[in-house]
Amino acid sequence: MTLLISSPHAHGGDSIRANMLAVILALLPAAGVAVYLFGWLALFLIVLCMLACMATEWGCLKLMKRPTDRIGDGSAALTGLLLALTLPAAVPWWMALIGCVAAIVLAKQVYGGLGHNPFNPALAARVVLLISFPLHMTSWLMPMHAPMLIAIPPLNLYDFSTCWQLFWFGPEALGKGLDAITMASPLGHVKTEWSRGIGAIEALRNYDYSYLDAFLGREAGSLGETSALALLLGGIYLLARHTITWHIPLSFIATVYVLAALFNAVNPEHFAPPLFHVLAGGLVLGAFFMATDPVSSPVTPRGQLIFGIGCGILTWSIRTFGGYPEGVMFSILLMNCAVPLIDHYFRPRVYGK
Amino acid sequence: MLPALFERFGLNQLWPTGGFPGGVHPPEHKITADSPIIELPLPPQLILPLKQHIGEICAPLVEVGQHVLRGQKIAKSQGYVSASVHAPTSGTVVGVQDHAVPHPSGMGRPCLMIEPDGEDRPDESRAPISDYRNEDPALIRERIRMSGIVGLGGAVFPTFIKMLRDQRHPVQTVILNGAECEPYLTCDHRLMLEHAHDVLRGMDVIMHAVNAQNGVVAIEDNKPDAIAVMRGAIEAAGMDNVEVRTLPTRYPQGGEKQLIQTITGKQVPEGRLPLHVGVLCQNVGTAKAIHDAVCLGVPLIKRVVTISGDAVPNPANVCVRIGTPIPFVLAQCGLEDLNDVRLIHGGPMMGERLPRTHVPLVKSTNGILAFHRQSLYSEQAVEEPCIRCGHCVEVCPAGLVPNELAWHCRNDQFDRGQDYNLFDCIECGCCSYVCPSHIPLVHYFRYAKGQVAKIEKERAFAELSKARSEARDNRLAREQAERAARRSKVRKQHAPAADKAAKTAEKKTDEGKTGEGKTEAVKKEGDKA
Ligand code: SF4
Numbered sequence: 001m002t003l004l005i006s007s008p009h010a011h012g013g014d015s016i017r018a019n020m021l022a023v024i025l026a027l028l029p030a031a032g033v034a035v036y037l038f039g040w041l042a043l044f045l046i047v048l049c050m051l052a053c054m055a056t057e058w059g060c061l062k063l064m065k066r067p068t069d070r071i072g073d074g075s076a077a078l079t080g081l082l083l084a085l086t087l088p089a090a091v092p093w094w095m096a097l098i099g100c101v102a103a104i105v106l107a108k109q110v111y112g113g114l115g116h117n118p119f120n121p122a123l124a125a126r127v128v129l130l131i132s133f134p135l136h137m138t139s140w141l142m143p144m145h146a147p148m149l150i151a152i153p154p155l156n157l158y159d160f161s162t163c164w165q166l167f168w169f170g171p172e173a174l175g176k177g178l179d180a181i182t183m184a185s186p187l188g189h190v191k192t193e194w195s196r197g198i199g200a201i202e203a204l205r206n207y208d209y210s211y212l213d214a215f216l217g218r219e220a221g222s223l224g225e226t227s228a229l230a231l232l233l234g235g236i237y238l239l240a241r242h243t244i245t246w247h248i249p250l251s252f253i254a255t256v257y258v259l260a261a262l263f264n265a266v267n268p269e270h271f272a273p274p275l276f277h278v279l280a281g282g283l284v285l286g287a288f289f290m291a292t293d294p295v296s297s298p299v300t301p302r303g304q305l306i307f308g309i310g311c312g313i314l315t316w317s318i319r320t321f322g323g324y325p326e327g328v329m330f331s332i333l334l335m336n337c338a339v340p341l342i343d344h345y346f347r348p349r350v351y352g353k
Numbered sequence: 354m355l356p357a358l359f360e361r362f363g364l365n366q367l368w369p370t371g372g373f374p375g376g377v378h379p380p381e382h383k384i385t386a387d388s389p390i391i392e393l394p395l396p397p398q399l400i401l402p403l404k405q406h407i408g409e410i411c412a413p414l415v416e417v418g419q420h421v422l423r424g425q426k427i428a429k430s431q432g433y434v435s436a437s438v439h440a441p442t443s444g445t446v447v448g449v450q451d452h453a454v455p456h457p458s459g460m461g462r463p464c465l466m467i468e469p470d471g472e473d474r475p476d477e478s479r480a481p482i483s484d485y486r487n488e489d490p491a492l493i494r495e496r497i498r499m500s501g502i503v504g505l506g507g508a509v510f511p512t513f514i515k516m517l518r519d520q521r522h523p524v525q526t527v528i529l530n531g532a533e534c535e536p537y538l539t540c541d542h543r544l545m546l547e548h549a550h551d552v553l554r555g556m557d558v559i560m561h562a563v564n565a566q567n568g569v570v571a572i573e574d575n576k577p578d579a580i581a582v583m584r585g586a587i588e589a590a591g592m593d594n595v596e597v598r599t600l601p602t603r604y605p606q607g608g609e610k611q612l613i614q615t616i617t618g619k620q621v622p623e624g625r626l627p628l629h630v631g632v633l634c635q636n637v638g639t640a641k642a643i644h645d646a647v648c649l650g651v652p653l654i655k656r657v658v659t660i661s662g663d664a665v666p667n668p669a670n671v672c673v674r675i676g677t678p679i680p681f682v683l684a685q686c687g688l689e690d691l692n693d694v695r696l697i698h699g700g701p702m703m704g705e706r707l708p709r710t711h712v713p714l715v716k717s718t719n720g721i722l723a724f725h726r727q728s729l730y731s732e733q734a735v736e737e738p739c740i741r742c743g744h745c746v747e748v749c750p751a752g753l754v755p756n757e758l759a760w761h762c763r764n765d766q767f768d769r770g771q772d773y774n775l776f777d778c779i780e781c782g783c784c785s786y787v788c789p790s791h792i793p794l795v796h797y798f799r800y801a802k803g804q805v806a807k808i809e810k811e812r813a814f815a816e817l818s819k820a821r822s823e824a825r826d827n828r829l830a831r832e833q834a835e836r837a838a839r840r841s842k843v844r845k846q847h848a849p850a851a852d853k854a855a856k857t858a859e860k861k862t863d864e865g866k867t868g869e870g871k872t873e874a875v876k877k878e879g880d881k882a
């Protein structure tokens with residue numbers, strides 16, 4: 001009650017809930033593309049993850065005897081949606097469920113709940129899954145409408161019962177092996193071809209890679225990461241709404257672009273071109289929606305630039321030299337570790353000093 | 354255009370573009386911008402706090418039952434940083450007692466009560482200085498000091514002190530602060546519209562008193578009429594060394610340091626005064642008061658106040674005698690029932706909530722806002738955990754990291770708080786305004802500042818008492834030694850063989866001497882303190 005006398009007596013009207021809902025709204029185009037590409041399966045996964053995360057959060061709050069109406073701030077729902085959008089469409093339901101519990105319990109509540117988690121919960125959960133189930137997490141379901149797949153028609157994912165079977169009982173229920181319905185992502189393909197001594201340009205040629213398809217999203221990948229266009233729409237909305245600032249997305253993507261361009265200029269046969277790096281994998285999703293997670297990113301503008309640049313360098317390095325084809329999520333998690341340090345050393349200039 | 358774009362995307366945090374970094378745009382709610390200033394009638398009783406400024410409290414000069422004239426000095430300043438109080442009207446002194454004043458603590462402070470006789474007879478002992486341009490600046494400063502003038506923008510620092518001349522740091526530019534960036538408040542705006550001439554003359558007095566070469570009238574671009582009127586008045590007066598500068602509307606544009614940065618492009622270095630960058634800032638209302646004091650011989654006995662807020666039926670700008678009870682003023686604006694109404698003294702961003710309603714209007718009152726309980730944000734806010742969104746960092750005009758700072762303040766880690774520049778916070782409230790988690794950041798900063806001050810006071814006190822007790826110990830030791838020496842002398846005379854005792858005594862005397870030195874050092878310290 002002592003707070004009552006303290007100014008300011010006005011407020012801009014922003015709230016945690018409004019921010020979380022804005023991010024969910026901004027992810028809707030990408031979710032729409034996911035449904036367009038992966039049909040019912042995408043819908044099942046998104047709904048399951050969102051519900052599971054909210055239920056887990058509710059359970060945690062209940063266990064810790066905290067007010068359960070915190071669930072209404074939308075952060076758990078957002079974590080669920082983000083996690084779903086980073087999953088390959090062919091993961092079994094129980095795997096997604098494990099991811100949700102890991103995200104809420106291991107990556108968020110054990111640290112003290114919203115605001116205290118050092119890592120982005122959705123990303124941390126995805127890493128848990130990737131390390132525990134590497135096969136499933138790198139097998140990309142063949143999407144609908146992908147031009148290079150017109151010759152080999154994939155499963156009809158718009159058919160409810162096919163997806164239902166696939167979702168609950170796995171590909172075996174349809175009498176198929178996992179590898180019969182999945183394919184490599186462009187990044188994965190380049191990495192495998194490299195290991196066989198084939199340069200990036202050649203690899204992309206024999207993959208039938210097209211920039212336009214990558215931009216629109218008609219390629220293999222996680223549910224929500226394929227369409228740069230849909231993600232950009234959401235990202236611009238968040239920028240305009242001032243939920244996120246330009247510092248992290250711009251510095252992140254620009255760093256990847258510049259690094260890729262430099263190496264590509266030196267050896268165009270071996271190193272993949274910059275635009276490919278920008279459109280491939282989870283970069284746009286990561287730069288606009290993961291790295292900008294307020295809790296686990298720096299608070300100061302200069303710190304955010306450093307953070308973005310660090311993410312960019314790590315992403316490109318992991319993709320090019322690392323063991324995994326994709327480096328976005330590792331780089332963000334690694335930079336998350338550096339946030340306290342960045343915040344300490346990159347404070348704004350104090351007036352008059 | 355470019356600065357606005359820079360600001361929109363937070364670029365001014367990275368590369369300052371002339372304006373100050375950060376800031377917010379709260380809805381303006383300047384509902385009284387078009388209401389002319391109305392003179393309010395005299396209340397049945399006036400309550401004049403003896404301390405309405407930063408500095409020492411005043412000593413009353415009158416007794417209960419004494420009759421006073423309008424403008425008569427009724428309490429004189431004690432000490433250097435102080436400002437005297439004058440009778441706002443003629444009448445009888447009916448009491449000298451503690452009464453609630455506009456302060457968030459709601460505590461009573463010594464006040465003089467005056468019952469107006471309704472005749473409003475002036476004290477004419479102070480002659481106007483109409484030809485101030487040919488007067489000695491020191492005389493003008495003295496007049497300002499005697500007139501009890503303090504900064505009317507809310508800082509209430511005695512004005513004459515700001516106008517002292519320093520040979521090493523001559524003032525080049527006088528900035529007249531007409532930004533009025535707080536929402537709701539329009540008193541300075543109306544003053545510029547209705548008394549442009551007086552305000553400008555007041556500014557001219559200041560410029561003469563500090564020997565400044567030029568003047569800048571700073572007005573936010575949401576007051577185009579005031580800008581036009583002031584430009585016209587400057588032209589009419591032929592003041593070609595004064596210009597009007599249009600500032601972007603952005604809170605806290607009217608903060609002294611922020612204003613200086615916007616106008617001069619320079620920041621006032623830490624621990625320095627505006628003087629050190631060659632600038633003197635005065636508020637529009639202060640300039641008008643200076644005009645009245647110098648050119649009319651009238652001390653500070655009334656001021657313009659904005660009465661607004663959603664609970665006020667007839668919001669207005671009113672000219673009120675200082676000491677008028679606030680409920681009386683509100684009643685004149687149609688607000689009688691103060692139950693379930695929350696009063697803010699000042700603007701919504703920096704104003705203080707009044708825990709008690711029956712308080713007088715004082716020199717620092719630039720606005721009284723009355724809100725229904727439901728519509729006051731600070732009443733409803735529920736604090737949630739910080740999500741580290743960084744919005745507070747973006748908007749902080751002082752360049753602080755409010756979320757970290759609040760964290761340390763809340764956990765009573767004041768050293769860490771000072772490491773995060775606690776004392777550079779100007780309490781503008783921008784950070785709390787944007788915080789999505791509704792964290793009362795400014796509250797934590799105020800709390801920490803108060804605690805640090807308290808701790809420092811206690812430390813000083815402890816050191817003083819330690820010094821005192823040491824001095825006492827030394828004195829006792831010395832006295833004992835002296836006594837012993839005397840005794841041994843006597844013994845020597847009587848029994849020359851007892852030289853063993855004498856040796857000990859001598860040793861003690863030496864000790865006593867060193868002790869004496871110490872005592873003296875401590876004494877000197879004490880004198881300094
Ligand atoms: S604005 Fe509030 S929630 Fe955001 S970083 Fe600052 S204190 Fe934390």
Ligand code: SF4
Pocket residue numbers: 748749750751752753755777778779780781782783784785794795798
């Ligand atoms: S109140 Fe203090 S910390 Fe908050 S924005 Fe203003 S100067 Fe910065």
